[in-house]
Amino acid sequence: MDIGFIGLGNMGFPMARRLTEAGHRLVAFDTRKEVLDTLVARGATAASSPKDVADQVETVMASLPSLQASLEVATGANGVIDGKRVKRFVDLSTVGSQMAVKIHSLLARRDIVQIDSPVSGGVGGAEKGTLAVMVSGPRGEFETIRTALDVIGKVFFIGDKPGAAQTMKLANNLLSATAIVATSEAMVMGVKAGLDPAVMIDVINAGSGMNTASRDKFPRSVLPRSFDFGFATGLMVKDVRLALEEMKQLGLSMEVADAVGRLWETVIGEEGAASDFTAAIKPIERRAGVIVGGKK
Ligand code: NAD
Helix, strand or coil: CEEEEECCCCCHHHHHHHHHHCCCEEEEECCCHHHHHHHHHCCCEECCCHHHHHHHCCEEEECCCCHHHHHHHHHCCCCHHHCCCCCEEEECCCCHHHHHHHHHHHHHCCCCEEEECCEECHHHHHHHCCEEEEEECCHHHHHHHHHHHHHHEEEEEEECCCCHHHHHHHHHHHHHHHHHHHHHHHHHHHHHCCCCHHHHHHHHHHCCCCCHHHHHHHHHHHCCCCCCCCCEHHHHHHHHHHHHHHHHHCCCCCHHHHHHHHHHHHHHHHHCCCCEHHHHHHHHHHHHCCCCCCCC
16 A cells, blocks of 8 residues: 655664565655665655655654654644645554544544554564554554554554553553663662672573563663663653653552652663663662673
8 A cells, every 4th residue: 555654763664664565655754864765765755744745645654753743743834734645644653642632633623534553562573573563543444554554563453542552552661661670670689799690681581570671671782781772761761751641640640650750760861861771770780889791
């Protein structure tokens, strides 16, 4: 099918590349010309703005780094909302349910259907097409884009309520964020007591402490001290804040979530929004006076 794709970053580029390789005709846009040129070299057509994308295709997907970026791309000046052909806007970004509902309402005024489709599984999952793809929106619209979403990963229909898939995604990411800081604390404790971090990770991964941080993030990006897993701290903190807001909105107060939120605020304060999220261990190491990994 003809697909517009806006936002060719860590996640967007590999998703767009897979769609092109699967035979879909892509019309793409990103504010960074270099990534757009790279996708064009792989068969996509370049557009000059979100509106230009939406002038050419009925289905526009987006993978953008902030709530503001999704709002602007969808409904701002020269946005998807002004496109001549567009019928549906599929947001693959994590924006939280409130922003999803806001974009949904603004687009509905122009008869454009907003479909939430946040994803989980990181850059590796985007490259391999193994992401968890969480979709909410009208069932019929979902069926129209299902084949394309199948190229990106394993697709789950969460419901027709706008924003439902965002709530699902935030529950997932709160767990992912918790795993990183909790694993960091456990590892720092062990290393402070003299344990070998590589042995610790092997034991945890063979035992009941195993989680996505111990399984993927520590072996690949923390123990080798490369801190290059491919998800920015700023994006992780965005998701944790969104999860806390979502809880507040529901009248909930959650103790683990609050503690995880405070830890991630420390990480962004000390490591910066552009750091890789695996750098979350650094403030914990600093306070303990140890380094986890780095040498044989
Ligand atoms: P990124 O910062 O790597 O990529 C964002 C891209 O959007 C960049 O290429 C940027 O140039 C482009 N962009 C920004 N503003 C734009 C605009 N106004 N118009 C057009 N292009 C614009 O971010 P990412 O890591 O790819 O994340 C994208 C979304 O996916 C976020 O919502 C994030 O939370 C979510 N996500 C990321 C991961 C991950 O592991 N990186 C995993 C799951 C979900």
